[in-house]
Amino acid sequence: xxxxxxxxxxVFGGSPALSGVDFEVGAGEVHALLGPNGAGKxxxxxxxxxxxxxxxxxxxxxDEVYTELSPKQAIEAGVAVIYQNTSLIPSLTVTENVFLGxxxxxxxxxxxxxQRKEAAALLHTLLGSAEIDPDGQVGSLPLATRQLVEVAxxxxxxxxxxxxxxxxxxxxxxxxAHIIFDRLRRLRSQGLHIIYITHRLQEVFEIxxxxxxxxxxxxxxxxxxxxxxxxxxxxxxxxxxxxVHPPRDEVGASRPVLTLSGLSGTRFGPxxxEVGAGEVxxxxxxxxxxxxxLLETIFGARAPDAGRIxxxxxxxxxRKPAGAxxxxxxxxxxxxxxxxxxxELDATDNVLLPSYLKLALFGFRRLAAERRVFASxxxxxxxxxxxxxxxxxxxxxxxxxxxxxxxxxxxxxxxHVLMMDEPTQGVDVGTxxxxxxxxxxxxxxxxxxxxxASSDHEEVVALADRAVVMKAGRVVTEFQRSRxxxxxxxxxxxxxxxxxxxxxxxxxxxxxxxx
Amino acid sequence: MPKKLRGRxxxxxxxxPLTVAFVVMFGFFAIYGDGFFEADNLQNVALQSAALCIVxxxxxxxxxxxxxxxxxxxxxxxxxxxAGYLITQSxxxxxxxxxxxxxxxxLSGLVNGVLVAYLRFSALIVTLGALTILRGATFxxxxxxxxxxxxxxxxxxxxxxxxxxxxxxxAAAVCIAATVFLQYTAGGRHVYAVGVSQEAAxxxxxxxxxxxxxxxxxxxAAAGLAGIITIARIDAAPSGSLGVGFELSALTAxxxxxxxxxxxxxxxxxxxxxxLFLGILQNGLAIMNVSFAxxxxxxxxxxVVATALEAGSAWLSxxxxxxxxxxxxxxxxxxxxxxxx
Ligand SMILES: Nc1ncnc2c1ncn2[C@@H]1O[C@H](COP(=O)(O)OP(=O)(O)OP(=O)(O)O)[C@@H](O)[C@H]1O
Ligand SMILES: [Mg+2]
Numbered sequence: 001x002x003x004x005x006x007x008x009x010x011v012f013g014g015s016p017a018l019s020g021v022d023f024e025v026g027a028g029e030v031h032a033l034l035g036p037n038g039a040g041k042x043x044x045x046x047x048x049x050x051x052x053x054x055x056x057x058x059x060x061x062x063d064e065v066y067t068e069l070s071p072k073q074a075i076e077a078g079v080a081v082i083y084q085n086t087s088l089i090p091s092l093t094v095t096e097n098v099f100l101g102x103x104x105x106x107x108x109x110x111x112x113x114x115q116r117k118e119a120a121a122l123l124h125t126l127l128g129s130a131e132i133d134p135d136g137q138v139g140s141l142p143l144a145t146r147q148l149v150e151v152a153x154x155x156x157x158x159x160x161x162x163x164x165x166x167x168x169x170x171x172x173x174x175x176x177a178h179i180i181f182d183r184l185r186r187l188r189s190q191g192l193h194i195i196y197i198t199h200r201l202q203e204v205f206e207i208x209x210x211x212x213x214x215x216x217x218x219x220x221x222x223x224x225x226x227x228x229x230x231x232x233x234x235x236x237x238x239x240x241x242x243x244v245h246p247p248r249d250e251v252g253a254s255r256p257v258l259t260l261s262g263l264s265g266t267r268f269g270p271x272x273x274e275v276g277a278g279e280v281x282x283x284x285x286x287x288x289x290x291x292x293x294l295l296e297t298i299f300g301a302r303a304p305d306a307g308r309i310x311x312x313x314x315x316x317x318x319r320k321p322a323g324a325x326x327x328x329x330x331x332x333x334x335x336x337x338x339x340x341x342x343x344e345l346d347a348t349d350n351v352l353l354p355s356y357l358k359l360a361l362f363g364f365r366r367l368a369a370e371r372r373v374f375a376s377x378x379x380x381x382x383x384x385x386x387x388x389x390x391x392x393x394x395x396x397x398x399x400x401x402x403x404x405x406x407x408x409x410x411x412x413x414x415x416h417v418l419m420m421d422e423p424t425q426g427v428d429v430g431t432x433x434x435x436x437x438x439x440x441x442x443x444x445x446x447x448x449x450x451x452x453a454s455s456d457h458e459e460v461v462a463l464a465d466r467a468v469v470m471k472a473g474r475v476v477t478e479f480q481r482s483r484x485x486x487x488x489x490x491x492x493x494x495x496x497x498x499x500x501x502x503x504x505x506x507x508x509x510x511x512x513x514x515x
Numbered sequence: 516m517p518k519k520l521r522g523r524x525x526x527x528x529x530x531x532p533l534t535v536a537f538v539v540m541f542g543f544f545a546i547y548g549d550g551f552f553e554a555d556n557l558q559n560v561a562l563q564s565a566a567l568c569i570v571x572x573x574x575x576x577x578x579x580x581x582x583x584x585x586x587x588x589x590x591x592x593x594x595x596x597x598a599g600y601l602i603t604q605s606x607x608x609x610x611x612x613x614x615x616x617x618x619x620x621x622l623s624g625l626v627n628g629v630l631v632a633y634l635r636f637s638a639l640i641v642t643l644g645a646l647t648i649l650r651g652a653t654f655x656x657x658x659x660x661x662x663x664x665x666x667x668x669x670x671x672x673x674x675x676x677x678x679x680x681x682x683x684x685x686a687a688a689v690c691i692a693a694t695v696f697l698q699y700t701a702g703g704r705h706v707y708a709v710g711v712s713q714e715a716a717x718x719x720x721x722x723x724x725x726x727x728x729x730x731x732x733x734x735x736a737a738a739g740l741a742g743i744i745t746i747a748r749i750d751a752a753p754s755g756s757l758g759v760g761f762e763l764s765a766l767t768a769x770x771x772x773x774x775x776x777x778x779x780x781x782x783x784x785x786x787x788x789x790x791l792f793l794g795i796l797q798n799g800l801a802i803m804n805v806s807f808a809x810x811x812x813x814x815x816x817x818x819v820v821a822t823a824l825e826a827g828s829a830w831l832s833x834x835x836x837x838x839x840x841x842x843x844x845x846x847x848x849x850x851x852x853x854x855x856x
Contacts, residue, residue, distance in 0.1 A: 326720075
């Protein structure tokens with residue numbers, strides 16, 4: 001028997017997130033669930049996992065019919081979910097997280113040793129050679145490693161029948177994604193039902209058997225077999241229109257805006273790099289290649305060990321992000337939920353946060369000016385203005401990302417160097433190509449230097465004028481636009497196999513909460 | 516701007532359980548409490564709540580930023596007794612003594628703030644320590660009570676302006692200033708941001724140290740001001756009792772008013788409602804001859820019940836999505852959802 005959903009509906013705050021969705025997954029099938037941001041994909045799976053109660057409709061899991069599920073029922077029915085927003089608890093170790101709520105106990109005491117051994121074995125079979133310390137604190141792991149731990153956690157349960165993955169590869173490079181794909185293929189052959197949500201199209205053709213596309217809470221393409229589809233058809237179904245990458249003008253040699261000379265810090269360096277006015281440079285590298293650490297160091301969130309950072313020819317020493325921002329450096333961080341989003345504040349606050357002080361007159365807000373800044377940021381990122389007063393945590397993942405990109409793209413402060421770590425994570429295909437266009441335009445128009453890191457080679461090829469491949473903290477190759485192809489990038493990044501994931505020490509933290 | 520209004524409506528509804536309880540309680544006392552619903556008595560409630568209001572609003576700000584200040588009770592005692600000393604023993608003018616009293620409060624807030632925000636000690640521990648230390652310091656000034664500050668100073672505590680007591684004017688000014696700060700200054704938005712997530716605020720370029728430092732100074736100064744107002748009102752500065760337990764009353768009012776311990780949430784309106792709730796509860800019960808012991812029990816119960824109400828409404832809202840934030844009633848969307856597929 002299969003897992004099937006009939007007429008599922010859910011309304012949030014007067015606007016429907018799902019209206020009458022039918023959906024079915026067969027045994028031994030990977031079913032890709034696609035659609036633009038805010039289409040209702042995550043809401044659908046939250047209905048399946050019991051995190052959200054649907055307003056109407058039925059859910060059938062192996063002969064059992066439910067009109068709503070509690071989280072406990074869902075687990076008993078064999079539903080396991082890997083959420084878009086990682087649900088791991090940062091202060092616990094990897095082992096503790098894997099067994100959270102399902103602790104192995106004897107006479108009520110947790111069997112730490114056994115748990116540790118099992119977690120280590122699980123991580124090993126799951127990840128092959130890559131090492132994750134089962135005793136490591138999850139909060140100190142890089143995002144991609146946490147994603148792998150999340151997978152391990154979901155699979156540690158005994159009776160999983162329906163496995164749901166909500167954008168599990170958003171921050172992974174291709175070779176890391178392949179670790180997950182291999183595992184999924186094996187699970188598929190064991191007869192599991194698998195729902196796979198992604199915004200990366202090539203993954204659909206690699207792993208999925210059938211495709212369903214949601215748009216505005218309705219089914220736009222129902223359970224089509226992948227064999228009968230091509231990429232354009234899928235993109236058209238998602239975006240509602242054809243997506244074309246615009247032609248781009250070349251940047252000539254220009255004065256350098258950002259210069260790194262011999263910069264080294266935690267897990268990277270020494271790095272020499274120049275980004276010119278109007279130029280967009282992509283940093284490509286696997287997990288642990290040091291790309292995020294490099295960006296965070298330039299942004300003042302980490303202390304450099306040696307070397308110099310120059311902006312427009314002046315050496316700077318930003319001791320914290322506020323200092324870097326004052327020098328005109330911005331960063332869209334990789335970890336949206338922890339480092340960027342203010343979940344309890346509304347969308348306008350999220351966009352305007354870095355601009356409030358700049359826009360204010362003697363500290364007093366100028367609401368009209370704020371509205372203008374928000375409107376232009378929303379327009380550039382195609383953020384739906386109807387959601388302006390929703391809280392950050394109530395927005396879909398990709399919509400949140402738009403806020404964070406918009407925050408800096410149209411910041412009221414002068415930004416000379418715009419840095420982005422995984423700039424379009426979770427953003428749908430249609431919006432993504434629009435964002436590329438806007439990022440390029442803003443670089444060219446304002447003479448900004450744009451430096452972004454990405455694990456998605458397609459993104460690097462689409463966005464960068466020049467790509468820099470990093471491995472184990474060093475620059476290994478550089479590709480000019482003319483030689484910038486996906487094959488070249490992948491080859492350069494993975495010549496000696498991926499480096500093991502590393503910890504995340506060396507933070508200049510703002511300090512733990514004291515309350 | 517209608518969007519703005521909707522935000523207000525949301526704030527209001529968020530405080531709704533308390534609002535409802537407030538109205539019910541007020542109605543009850545107005546009907547059954549002899550002499551409760553009279554101008555004199557209500558003015559008395561306002562006068563007695565003024566000091567609490569000032570302190571509660573200030574520690575409310577601290578808590579919205581995700582910190583806590585427990586030292587306010589002793590700061591109040593210390594500032595009040597120090598001012599009393601200056602007036603009666605050193606024969607200072609009441610104005611200068613008051614200024615010094617408030618400044619001493621601000622100074623202790625500054626010390627708390629530096630320790631917490633810059634040296635990153637736990638706010639709970641630092642301010643608990645300050646609570647004890649300053650109570651000791653107050654006893655070091657005198658173990659007794661200073662009296663008789665002269666008629667000029669008394670005006671400050673019990674004089675009227677436009678037939679409203681001066682302390683009530685001061686409390687109102689504090690409420691307005693705090694509202695303007697939170698809603699209409701850049702700093703106010705930063706306070707919420709720091710309270711929601713220090714890390715995200717830090718990455719947005721907000722000075723996550725200076726904001727709590729500032730708030731601790733404000734809270735110290737406010738406690739000092741409350742101390743001055745109180746000694747002026749009762750014309751005495753009793754070092755054994757001035758401000759004792761005040762931090763807990765203020766905390767109760769703030770939590771009643773919908774500020775969460777976790778930070779990032781709350782409004783001055785809610786805090787004010789919490790203060791008045793406690794003030795009226797106490798006054799009404801006293802009028803109805805309820806013993807002091809039972810009044811205390813009622814205070815505590817009010818807090819627990821209000822928290823339960825809030826948790827209940829949060830649970831309901833989760834069940835219903837964010838419908839309660841929608842302006843129109845929920846009928847239409849449900850009807851759409853229920854249509855058979
Ligand atoms: N807790 C919530 N409260 C209010 N609205 C919500 C809530 N959760 C989701 N929504 C709304 O429901 C709609 C669908 O969101 P959902 O997260 O399902 O989209 P999605 O398809 O997963 O998008 P993405 O690709 O960006 O992750 C969005 O408009 C979102 O704002
Ligand atoms: Mg989603």
